Amino acid sequence: MQIPLIKRPPRDHCTRCGTCCRAGGPALHREDIAILLAGHVGHRHLVTIRAGEPVFDPFAEAVRPSPQEMIKVRGRGGEWTCCLYDEKTSSCTIYEHRFLECRLLKCWDPAELAEVAGRDLLVRADLINPGDPVLELIELHEQECSYQKVEELWARLSTKGEEAEALAALRELLRRDLAIRLLATREVGLAEEYELFIFGRPLFKVLEPRGLKVFAHGELKGGCTG
Numbered sequence: 080m081q082i083p084l085i086k087r088p089p090r091d092h093c094t095r096c097g098t099c100c101r102a103g104g105p106a107l108h109r110e111d112i113a114i115l116l117a118g119h120v121g122h123r124h125l126v127t128i129r130a131g132e133p134v135f136d137p138f139a140e141a142v143r144p145s146p147q148e149m150i151k152v153r154g155r156g157g158e159w160t161c162c163l164y165d166e167k168t169s170s171c172t173i174y175e176h177r178f179l180e181c182r183l184l185k186c187w188d189p190a191e192l193a194e195v196a197g198r199d200l201l202v203r204a205d206l207i208n209p210g211d212p213v214l215e216l217i218e219l220h221e222q223e224c225s226y227q228k229v230e231e232l233w234a235r236l237s238t239k240g241e242e243a244e245a246l247a248a249l250r251e252l253l254r255r256d257l258a259i260r261l262l263a264t265r266e267v268g269l270a271e272e273y274e275l276f277i278f279g280r281p282l283f284k285v286l287e288p289r290g291l292k293v294f295a296h297g298e299l300k301g302g303c304t305g
């Protein structure tokens with residue numbers, strides 16, 4: 080969830096305008112696990128933000144690498160709007176059971192939300208049974224496709240003489256990211272609706288705003304544009 084901090088509306092109560100829900104779903108905290116266990120929200124509603132992934136920090140009003148893994152309620156239809164927000168009724172479909180950040184959010188006074196932001200966050204391992212084979216795939220994915228590797232290669236794209244090698248390695252990294260996702264669905268039987276929770280957003284999607292494009296046959300084009 081992002082707080083509309085830039086221009087705070089002149090109000091002192093929630094008018095349920097939905098602006099905050101359209102800006103993105105909340106990050107989940109340990110106390111939110113009860114909401115998941117009760118079945119109000121499932122893994123298919125969640126997306127993992129991996130450590131180092133570029134995310135918008137509403138307090139800094141800037142895109143920054145996420146300092147830690149976190150689980151968020153995902154968006155809908157390629158937009159950031161929280162998938163639990165009902166546009167027709169302008170309301171939260173789980174209002175009575177909404178998450179900690181949603182309960183604390185006051186767009187006119189972010190102090191309470193700021194107090195919990197980044198603290199006691201849930202991670203994937205909290206929501207997966209021990210021994211589930213998908214845990215090994217998550218580990219493999221983190222080892223081979225970490226954002227640390229992405230950023231190292233990204234920096235080399237701007238280093239004279241290393242561009243071609245770095246682009247080839249980046250291409251391989253993006254290919255591996257997709258290959259591990261495919262392995263999970265085809266070999267381990269992971270339902271596609273859980274992919275964003277298990278592996279987070281595909282790397283090619285995350286890198287698109289920087290001017291890199293992956294074509295259907297796996298070719299990567301572009302350069303350091305941002």
Ligand code: SF4
Nearest residue numbers: 093094096097099186
């Ligand atoms: S808290 Fe969210 S829904 Fe309520 S008035 Fe502020 S932006 Fe609108």
Ligand code: SF4
Nearest residue numbers: 100161163164171181
């Ligand atoms: S869970 Fe409900 S209150 Fe929270 S962002 Fe989504 S729609 Fe809004």
